[in-house]
Amino acid sequence: NAGVMQNPRHLVRRRGQEARLRCSPMKGHSHVYWYRQLPEEGLKFMVYLQKENIIDESGMPKERFSAEFPKEGPSILRIQQVVRGDSAAYFCASSPMNRGYNSPLHFGNGTRLTVT
Amino acid sequence: ELKVEQNPLFLSMQEGKNYTIYCNYSTTSDRLYWYRQDPGKSLESLFVLLSNGAVKQEGRLMASLDTKARLSTLHITAAVHDLSATYFCAVDTRDDKIIFGKGTRLHILP
Numbered sequence: 114n115a116g117v118m119q120n121p122r123h124l125v126r127r128r129g130q131e132a133r134l135r136c137s138p139m140k141g142h143s144h145v146y147w148y149r150q151l152p153e154e155g156l157k158f159m160v161y162l163q164k165e166n167i168i169d170e171s172g173m174p175k176e177r178f179s180a181e182f183p184k185e186g187p188s189i190l191r192i193q194q195v196v197r198g199d200s201a202a203y204f205c206a207s208s209p210m211n212r213g214y215n216s217p218l219h220f221g222n223g224t225r226l227t228v229t
Numbered sequence: 230e231l232k233v234e235q236n237p238l239f240l241s242m243q244e245g246k247n248y249t250i251y252c253n254y255s256t257t258s259d260r261l262y263w264y265r266q267d268p269g270k271s272l273e274s275l276f277v278l279l280s281n282g283a284v285k286q287e288g289r290l291m292a293s294l295d296t297k298a299r300l301s302t303l304h305i306t307a308a309v310h311d312l313s314a315t316y317f318c319a320v321d322t323r324d325d326k327i328i329f330g331k332g333t334r335l336h337i338l339p
Contacts (some may be wrong), residue, residue: 156317169325203269220273
């Protein structure tokens with residue numbers, strides 16, 4: 114199955130630690146989106162990347178959060194000095210470079226971050 | 230900034246009944262998506278709607294799009310318990326950023 118792979122599925126961090134969330138897009142996909150979902154809420158757009166380039170990061174908090182999608186390897190969402198309010202499910206979705214007009218985003222299973 | 234509003238946010242209904250979920254959005258867009266999410270799971274694509282007047286059906290679900298009214302609907306016919314889930318609409322902005330509504334939590338009572 115060459116779907117969108119996220120790891121880890123569950124991540125527990127203490128306040129002040131760093132969290133690294135990984136996303137490998139579907140084979141052939143070069144664009145990655147990151148969304149955050151708080152319990153019983155919708156998905157909030159964070160960042161949209163293609164390989165080696167951030168296209169839109171208007172949904173990213175200005176501090177402590179960063180994202181990258183290197184030429185080789187997965188996309189990484191990094192949260193420094195985590196706080197309890199960062200606890201959420203983080204979903205990654207991917208699409209091909211030329212997203213066909215009829216093509217939806219393909220989502221991974223998410224990483225559930227718990228900050229204690 | 231594009232805003233996407235769904236209503237209702239919560240819906241509890243009996244099996245066998247029909248109901249409609251509404252999705253309004255604030256700026257011009259020519260692509261709208263419906264997704265389903267089961268508790269603790271990922272999002273599954275249901276429909277992609279591309280043009281004004283588009284209607285798509287899959288089983289007991291039917292989605293439509295009115296781009297002039299900036300409105301999409303997801304209609305459920307003769308609901309069954311297996312359709313219990315959260316349903317999201319999402320709208321594609323002109324710069325490929327996709328914005329989601331808050332979701333409609335649907336609970337179908339047997």
